[in-house]
Amino acid sequence: MAPDPITYLPATPASYHALSEQVHEMLRTDVLDVWFPRAVDSQHGGFYSDWTRDWMKAPSEGKFSVMQGRMTWIAAQAVLREPRTKAAYLPIVQHGVTFLRDVMWDKQYGGYYWGLADDGTISPRFGDRKQMYGISFCIYGLSGAYAATHDPETLEQAKRSFRWVEEHAHDDRNGGYFEWLTREGNPILVDPSAVRVEQAGGFPVGYKSMNTHIHLLESYTELYSVWKDETLRRRLQELLGIVRDKVTVQPGAMNLFFTSDWRPVPDHDSYGHDVEATYLLLEAAEALGETNDPTTERIARMLTDHALAYGWDDAHGGFFRDGTFDGRPEDKFKEWWVQMEGLNTLLLLHSKYGSNTSVYWQAFQKQLQFIRNYQEDPTYHGYYNLIDTDGKPLTTDKGSIWKGAYHDGRALMNVTERLNRMAAQTEGSH
The missing domain is CATH 1.50.10.10 (Glycosyltransferase)
Structure with missing residues (x-):
């Protein structure tokens, strides 16, 4: 070139x-x-993910929590930020919320499935475990949807999701969140005698990650914009401090993975996550009313x-x-x-x-x-x-x-x- x-x-x-x-x-x-509306799945609910170059349906990978939350959120932004499309996108937002609440949410144990088959059943591809990265984006989608629709049931589902996370995944000792949970909501921890680390969905099971925590920062910022809960505010401040002071290090790189007590595990530097975290840190600081904090600005x-x-x-x-x-x-x-x-x-x-x-x-x-x-x-x-x-x-x-x-x-x-x-x-x- x-x-x-x-x-x-x-x-x-x-x-x-x-x-x-x-x-x-x-x-x-x-x-x-x-x-x-191409991606709206009128047969199974939620959004269809897989498309060829010319926008024909490709073989389905199933319904993934991350994709479902993100598509609900962007549809909500079209309502909020694109006046010409508001009427067309409102039913799409509700379509996304309905799938998150009625299908992705585990009615027996709570929390959101990492992913499901297209028909809403548990599939071998995703298993039945819960992952905080996916749960985070379900909260993100619901929070954006409430801002667009002002539907109190949508906000209640977002609150319910946050409280489930607090009960099952928050690490009260070291701060931050356990990332992989059993279906019942019990944290999956590292086996100290294991030589090899289990990998699932691109994440090392039992470890904390930069990726999950920057997106929890993102989703909690979005939730706090519509729900000024004091516990949520404390968690948002905690996440801001973790991403700024534990994940990020001089000269401007982020460690990718950590033990439960936040000791970094060696890996590469992801430039895309670096620039994304710049925005997410400043967005969170603004939501907390800390727009001129020199430490956050500098990092x-x-x-x-x-x-x-x-x-x-x-x-x-x-x-x-x-x-x-x-x-x-x-x-x-x-x-x-x-x-x-x-x-x-x-x-x-x-x-x-x-x-x-x-x-x-x-x-x-x-x-x-x-x-x-x-x-x-x-x-x-x-x-x-x-x-x-x-x-x-x-x-x-x-x-x-x-x-x-x-x-x-x-x-x-x-x-x-x-x-x-x-x-x-x-x-x-x-």
Whole structure:
């Protein structure tokens, strides 16, 4: 790949307006109009996950808690943030809530299944255990749905979910949450005599993870926005401190896995999670009324600065997948969700620090160009999952249980709104 030439726009209201219109069109064409109502499963409930490049149904992987919560949430955001689609998306939101409450929720023992067969039965693929990462996104979807619908039953289900988590998964001794639970809700701990670590769903069973805890931070931020419960506030503050002070380390990397007492287990640095956590930390601090906390601001910015220093493609834009904390990237493939989280965070940092540096504004524009040139499918729309080092898609499927409309939908909504706010603020200052 030859380096991509780019002409940088100045940070002016006209540029902000122009880019906002471009990004909003991407949201409509490459996210909302391809996923909805296509993904609504009118036969079994919830959302269908698996799609080919040209948006034909691929063989189903079943109903995954993470996907179901995320799709419910993004449909709710379409109600809240896209006036033209509010009427069309309200029944989709309720459709998602109904599936989370009546199917994903275990009526016998409580908590949400990690995943189910399409017909709502327990399947060998997912088993009957509970996983906090999945439960987190069910809470996230319900919280967003309540904000969109104001349905008290939806809020009650979100509260019920939080209380179940508190009873079964919170680690009162060390802080944070046990991540894998039996169906009955008992934490699954590490066998100290075992040499090999059991892997399930991409997680080492019995350990705590960065990934689950940043998304618990995310879902609790969303729940706190609609329910100002004091216990929830304490847990949100606890999670903010864990992600900032235990998970993140100098010079701006995050450890991926931990023992129950928060001793880090060696692994790589995920650049995408670094830039995503920048946004989630600042979002949580804002929800708690701590927007000017210098420690959170410093750590959050440090994460993206480190990703730009070690995991950024200067020639073409885009963040690589992962590497060591102080060395070259080891995995140079580019994953769609990493690029979208990067786009969101780079503009956020420009809005905060753009008066002192142009680094984030220029990186944002290069990131947007990369997505448009390589990640976006100009023929069938939507985004390729994974791009090779030569700029070609490694896979052409558009949907899976891990790839829905959440990362790209949220990023494009946030970027559109932030560009419009920045344009108005800049115009108002003159």
